[in-house]
Amino acid sequence: MRVSVSWLREYVDLPADLPTGDLEQALVDLGIEVDSIVDLRTTVTGALVVGEVLDIEELTGFKKPIRFCRVDVGTANGTGEPQEIVCGARNFAQGDKVVVILPGGVLPGNFAIGARKTYGRNSAGMICSAKELGLGDDHSGIIVLPADSPTKPGDDARPVVGLDDVVVELEITPDRGYALSVRGLARELAHALGVPFRDPALAPAPGGTAEPAYPVEVRDPVGCDRFAARMVRGVDPTAATPGWMQQRLTVAGIRSISLPVDITNYVMLELGQPMHAFDAERISGPLVVRRAEAGEKLTTLDGVARTLAAEDMVICDDAGPISLAAVMGGETSEVVAGTTDVLFEAAHWDPVMVGRTARRHKLFSEAAKRWERGVDPALPLVALERAVQLLTAHAGGTVGAAILDIDHVRPMSPVTLPVDLPARRVGVAYSPQRVVALLEQVGCTVVQGTDRLAEDPGEVGVAVGGGDVLSVTPPSWRPDLTDPADLVEEVVRLDGYDRVPSVLPTTPPGRGLTWQQRRRRAVARSLAERGLVEVVAHPFTSPELADQLGLPADDPRRPAVRLANPLSEEEPLLRTTLLGSLLGILRRNLGRGHRDLALYEIGTVFHPRPGAGRPPAMGVDRRPTDAEFAAADAAVPHQPRHVAVVLTGDLDPAGWWGAGRAAGWADAIEAGRAVLAAADIPADRVEVRAAEHAPWHPGRCAALLVDGDVVGYAGELHPAVVATLELPKRTSAMELDLDALPPAPVAPAPTVSTFPPALIDVALVLDASVPAAEVRRALVEGAGELLESVRLFDVYASEQLGAGRRSLAYKLAFRAPDRTLTVEEAVAARDAAVAVAAERFGATLRGA
Missing domain, CATH: 3.30.56.10 (Phenylalanyl-tRNA Synthetase; Chain B, domain 1)
Incomplete structure (x- = not known):
């Protein structure tokens, strides 16, 4: 909102010597954000004068039309001779009064004006447009002063164009729609400065009459609870908008179009009531205010043919929609150059409807901006009276005695x-x-x-x-x-x-991080130390993701919570797995040239609760009841916290030091082990077991178990998934439910033995289908308390071992806390471990 202080002074008695700093502080104290306060007298330096165009010579032979002008600037140039100026604008003629800046002047933006030769002519100075003077964005032509302007050539042009004023630019918050008007801002300043305020809305205005100004039917009093109209006939279609009105509109950033249209914009800025002017001769039959029919067409004033939705409100005549209500008028009924009968409309529209319509059609007009923030429903008749008085004062015509006022406005409810x-x-x-x-x-x-x-x-x-x-x-x-x-x-x-005092709240005593927070930080640190990069993705996903990941029809990850107002219609669901968003980030980085990627994310997934309905509507006038809290909690989806990892490309790069190593399914499984280790889950409670689970490769997928319960999966992604998502072959992933992990047990203090270990290797030959983890568990059970550690270090298969057989080699370390083990004790412990493996899996010592 841009407004001049001189306009505000018409309704509030601001002190004559009010500094701009005090004005800004008063507005800020009221909670109104001030973008800028500009004293226009300081924006243009040098001689800015009124000039009269004496003659114009059209220059040809150039890429664009150029005019060589001789302009009378009086004695402002020191000689009294006409000023020679080259200009490219076409909207002025001989005898027009224009605004001229002479050599030595400086325009906004530190644009210095001098004398130079251009287009084969000497040009000394510039004929100015509103944009060049910093008065607005209109650069389509230069400023032409009204023919009846009392100024003469050589007079200072600053008061004429409003450069003797102060302009305030404000950022109005959505809850203060009343401040998008001179009326509202003047009232606010009156509060802040303690000065009198004259409310323009209290001006007398006649009420509605039995006979309407024009036949109108309002079919939806919810979308439009007040509709008023007045007719002015016989206006002069050639009447120009007065200069003072053009100036104020220009300062506000609104382009002057025609007198009736300018009046509607002027009244909107002054009172805060958006209006519309119809050409009464271009309307056929009575007007109907209703909801649009889905698929109806309307060409708006910007020349765009729009397809309407059923929620839009429209004003129709016998031919169909002629205006997109509260947002923008239509071409078929707009005021044109020959309009003589003007029908002014002022209504009150539902702000929710207007806001949705403006966003649906991407039409953020000045009217829509005010409607969606709230407009005073008591203004229509006052605005109409102001509009008809301005029109008849400057264009003549006769105001009709009939006044339409369809009023369904409900009174404000007490609080x-x-x-x-x-x-x-x-x-x-x-x-x-x-x-x-x-x-x-x-x-x-x-x-x-x-x-x-x-x-x-x-x-x-x-x-x-x-x-x-x-x-x-x-x-x-x-x-x-x-x-x-x-x-x-x-x-x-x-x-x-x-x-309001600035009092910091007392910090309550705390116990530091919870064990869940410590666990999440430990997991994140562990993965980062292994070279993985953490990412944070949006928790939204598309309905097609479940099919892309190949999830079975009964998979619990298929049902998802749909957002009521998603950021994107392509991703309206809350994710049920981290893999979708994580693989999307992986693909985006691959598209930007990265080839070796190891990413991880720790975040929540969302599973709808079976039978959960919509949460109850709760106001802010009281505390919700326990039943309302329980009903709201029952509708909240289950939100476990997961950790996921994706790997592709080389995990160890190749170089002069040797060959690299590509990431594979084993690295994804090892990442799962690392997560469990960082979560302080003892290794003897962790099991890795072959599994089949989408979206992993059925032959290269492992389930991660803790105390026999599955907490996650890891391995190589299914080739069909990789192809669908356009990912490199052998891309691997891991996802694990952190909330499913039991609390970490109390870790006993480690016992450090000063006695040496006994190191023995065993190679067991057994069926290839036996998992190595099961063999390790058997060795641990059989070796007893003397076994300190066991590690698989070799897997071997050959024809000599037999078809379907393989050799698993383990390093066993035995140690006693109180003595050095004898060879006999170590061998006996080894034999006991091998005996359990032999009994359980038919394992034999290789080479025995």
Whole structure:
């Protein structure tokens, strides 16, 4: 919102010597963000004067039209002779008054003006456009002053174009739609500075008549709860917009189009009421205000043919939609150069509908910006009276006696506010009288009474005990005041945020990190130390992912929670596995030239609870009941925390030191082991077992078990999955449920023996189908307490061993805590270990 201070002064008595810094601070104290405050007198230096075009010579032979002009600038150039200026604009003619900056002047952006030869002519100075003067974005032509302008050549042009003013640019938050108008900003400044305010909305305006200004039917009073209209006939179609109005529109960033349209924009900026002007002669039959029919077409004023949705509101005549209500008018009924009969419309539309329509059609007009933030429903008749008076004053015509006013607006609902709630919430001792005065200053109607005893001590908005409460009815221009908290915010805002003490809360005593937090950090650190890179992905996924991963129809990872308002319609589901988003990041990095990748993520997945319905709607006026809390919790999906790893390319790069090593299924399994080790799960409680589980290769997939329960899977991805997702062959992955891991047992202090170990290798020949982990477990059981460690170091198969047979070689370390073992003791322990393996799996010592 850009507005000049001179316009604000029409409705609020700002001090004449108010510094721009004080003005900015007043707005900031009110909670309004100030982008900039510019004193336009300082933006252009040098001689900026009024000039009259004496003659124009069209220069030909160039890529674009060029004009050589002689301009009378009076004695401003020191000679009194006409100023010779080359200009490319086409929107002025001989005899027009224009704005000229003479050599030596500097335009905004530090653009210095001089005299030079260009296009074969001498050019001294520049004829200026609004954009060149920093007054707006319109660069389609130069500024042409009205023919009746009382200025003469050589006069200072700054007051004429508004460069003697101060312009304020504000960023208005979505809850303060009233501040998108001169009326609203003037009221706010009156509050901040304690000066009188004159509300333009209190201007007298006639009410609706029995005979409507034009026949209109409103079929949806929810989408449009008020519709008003007035007719002006016989206006002068050639009447120009007065210069002062053009200037204010330009400062606000709105391009001047025609007098009727400019008036609607001017009234919108002044009062905050968006309006529309129809050419009455181009409307066929009565108007109907209704919801659009899905698939209906409308060409809007920007020349775009739009397909309407069933939620859109439209204004129709006998030919169909002629306006996309509250957003943009249509081409078929717009005011054109020959319009003589103007029908002004001012209505009140549902802000939710307008916001969705604007986003659906990507039409973020100035009107839509105001409607979705809330517009005063009491304004339509005042806005119409202001518009018809401006039009007849500058273009003549006759105002019709009939006034249409279809009014279904519901009165504002009162809000119950304990008088001590602002003090309790903010920590400032606001007296009851101060609270009432501040709320009345906002425009609220306040009635004081005695409260009731609240049923719930935590209930917000109802005092407990016998204190006073206020029944506060917000004004029509503040639809954002719906709850006690909103009223508390108004009290603290107007009283001053600077009065609120800065008190840091007392830090409660803590016990440090929980064991779950310590576990997650240990897992992340362990994977990072192994060379993997952590990524954080969005928890959203597409409906096609389950098929891409080849999940069976009954897989529990198929059902997913659908978001009500997803960021992207392509990914409307919450993920049930980390692999989808992690493989997506892997593919994105591969597409950017990376080949060797080892990534991991620790995050939550989301599983819908069976039979869970929609959570109950809960307001902010009270604390939810226990039943509401329970119902809300029952609808929340189960959210276990997982860890996942993906590997592709070389794990160890090749170089002068030797050949590299490609990542494979064994590395994914080892990453799972590392996670379990970092989670302090003892190795004797961990089991790795062959498994078949999508999306892994059925012959290269392992289940990770803790105490016999599956907690994750690891291995090489299925070739079909790799092909579908366009990933390199042999891509491997691991995913493990961290929340499924039991708490780490209390680790006993390690015992350090000073006696030497006895190291014995055993090579067992057995059936190739026997898992190596099962053989290791048998050796541990048979060796007894003297066994300190066992490690598989070789797997061998050959024709000599026989078909379907292989040799597993283990390193056994035996040690006693109190003595040096004898050879006999070590061999006996080894034989006992081999005996268990022989009994259980038919294993024999290789070479025996």
